[in-house]
Amino acid sequence: MAVEQTAERTGTREEPIVTVRNLQTAFFTDKEVIRAVDGVNFEIVPGETVGIVGESGSGKSVTARSIMGLVDSPGRILEGSSVRFHHTDTVREFADRFPGRTVDLAAVAEGRDPEALFAHDAVGATPSAFGYDDASEASVADFVAAGYGEALGIDPEDCVFITEGTVDDPLDGFVEITRLSGESQRAMRGGRIAMVFQDPLTSLNPVYTVGNQIEEALELHRDLSGREATREAIDLLEAVGIPDARRRVNEYPHQFSGGMRQRAVIAMALACDPEVLICDEPTTALDVTIQAQILELLADLQTDRDLGIMFITHDMGVIADVSDRVNVMYAGEVVESAAVEPLFAQPRHPYTRGLLESIPGRQEGGRLQTIEGTVPTPNEPATYCRFAPRCPERFEPCDEVHPVSVPVNDEDGDHTAACLLYPEDEPREAAVSSHEARDDSVREQGGERR
Numbered sequence: 001m002a003v004e005q006t007a008e009r010t011g012t013r014e015e016p017i018v019t020v021r022n023l024q025t026a027f028f029t030d031k032e033v034i035r036a037v038d039g040v041n042f043e044i045v046p047g048e049t050v051g052i053v054g055e056s057g058s059g060k061s062v063t064a065r066s067i068m069g070l071v072d073s074p075g076r077i078l079e080g081s082s083v084r085f086h087h088t089d090t091v092r093e094f095a096d097r098f099p100g101r102t103v104d105l106a107a108v109a110e111g112r113d114p115e116a117l118f119a120h121d122a123v124g125a126t127p128s129a130f131g132y133d134d135a136s137e138a139s140v141a142d143f144v145a146a147g148y149g150e151a152l153g154i155d156p157e158d159c160v161f162i163t164e165g166t167v168d169d170p171l172d173g174f175v176e177i178t179r180l181s182g183e184s185q186r187a188m189r190g191g192r193i194a195m196v197f198q199d200p201l202t203s204l205n206p207v208y209t210v211g212n213q214i215e216e217a218l219e220l221h222r223d224l225s226g227r228e229a230t231r232e233a234i235d236l237l238e239a240v241g242i243p244d245a246r247r248r249v250n251e252y253p254h255q256f257s258g259g260m261r262q263r264a265v266i267a268m269a270l271a272c273d274p275e276v277l278i279c280d281e282p283t284t285a286l287d288v289t290i291q292a293q294i295l296e297l298l299a300d301l302q303t304d305r306d307l308g309i310m311f312i313t314h315d316m317g318v319i320a321d322v323s324d325r326v327n328v329m330y331a332g333e334v335v336e337s338a339a340v341e342p343l344f345a346q347p348r349h350p351y352t353r354g355l356l357e358s359i360p361g362r363q364e365g366g367r368l369q370t371i372e373g374t375v376p377t378p379n380e381p382a383t384y385c386r387f388a389p390r391c392p393e394r395f396e397p398c399d400e401v402h403p404v405s406v407p408v409n410d411e412d413g414d415h416t417a418a419c420l421l422y423p424e425d426e427p428r429e430a431a432v433s434s435h436e437a438r439d440d441s442v443r444e445q446g447g448e449r450r
């Protein structure tokens with residue numbers, strides 16, 4: 001899954017299958033509003049692994065659960081968020097199954113100026129919240145996907161957006177995941193995007209055989225049953241490296257070792273032939289040897305199936321192994337994003353540097369540095385740098401200005417960090433002002449984001 005390998009394999013990068021734009025997920029407790037995910041942007045590309053790394057409480061799991069449609073009350077995804085699934089076959093299938101919820105975006109966009117739409121008072125997000133440098137990059141699709149389409153006659157239930165062709169004959173488009181509910185949500189979750197959790201026992205039912213559980217997924221998502229399903233279940237167990245699959249298909253989860261259970265869960269996730277696999281610390285509970293085997297298995301499956309993988313861990317060593325691209329999260333925000341090589345060779349954000357110094361063997365003089373303190377609960381709007389209290393580079397404006405993501409590497413234009421130290425070639429004061437000017441998502445709209 002390393003960079004060179006992917007480049008060799010595919011030549012050029014494929015288009016993203018999932019784009020996460022300005023994702024905001026909050027928990028509304030009696031006491032406070034916890035902004036667990038606060039304006040996150042990243043992509044999942046077929047055949048690649050995007051790593052999400054950060055300490056406990058940084059919002060990794062809530063990001064994953066938001067994409068899966070698994071955020072439960074008192075949590076919800078806020079208006080202005082968009083998670084798009086770009087997969088032509090899925091768009092066609094969904095347009096067919098949910099015609100009443102399908103919209104011809106070209107028709108809606110005709111004669112509209114997206115910049116002007118974003119300027120509307122009622123809109124709580126700006127194009128810059130979507131990661132654009134310039135408002136002209138925004139599209140009507142961004143506007144609509146982010147939930148502001150009502151002004152254009154779009155129902156909040158609408159979730160399939162056609163960008164080429166028509167509603168009756170869709171050629172291309174996207175499904176807006178944050179607007180799915182009921183049947184459409186079930187079809188996406190498990191069917192198109194599958195998830196593997198840290199503890200395999202959360203996915204396995206102790207009272208059914210492993211085979212039964214895989215067969216159930218096959219029946220639900222691929223319409224296989226009986227002998228056909230059993231045969232496919234055995235094939236899947238073999239594909240994930242479970243020896244003697246013909247016998248083990250009839251065993252119960254407790255008869256499997258930890259590593260074998262996680263393999264079985266991966267087989268179950270693959271049963272529905274997903275495009276995207278989200279792995280939330282899938283190897284954290286396993287010993288190092290087994291962990292390496294599971295990572296290798298995932299890499300092989302990815303190559304065979306052109307899977308887009310989102311891989312969550314707090315372990316920088318694992319991230320280096322598995323990722324093509326890395327997003328470093330802190331208190332609900334992505335603070336640095338880069339391809340894996342530049343991230344490790346030239347980490348820019350002080351938080352990333354801190355995380356790297358805490359990997360054994362990486363520091364000069366052999367002393368293991370850990371970042372003192374813990375991730376704060378993001379229970380107020382980010383009007384300052386949330387890392388500042390722990391940051392060795394902190395200077396005064398860090399307490400008053402919220403840093404936005406800016407390019408930090410001349411050779412790699414996609415390498416960004418959200419830190420007031422950048423752009424480095426600008427005088428500090430000018431850099432700070434440019435962050436302040438671009439962080440218009442919160443205050444200009446008259447106060448808090450919801």
Ligand SMILES: Nc1ncnc2c1ncn2[C@@H]1O[C@H](COP(=O)(O)OP(=O)(O)OP(=O)(O)O)[C@@H](O)[C@H]1O
Nearest residue numbers: 027034036055056057058059060061062063314377
């Ligand atoms: N159901 C919930 N109700 C209230 N707050 C929640 C809920 N779930 C998560 N949070 C809060 O959201 C924030 C992000 O949590 P999340 O589980 O995504 O962190 P994480 O990065 O996955 O950490 P870990 O490495 O420990 O798994 C934390 O502040 C957490 O307390």
Ligand code: NI
Nearest residue numbers: 060061062280
């Ligand atoms: Ni987590």
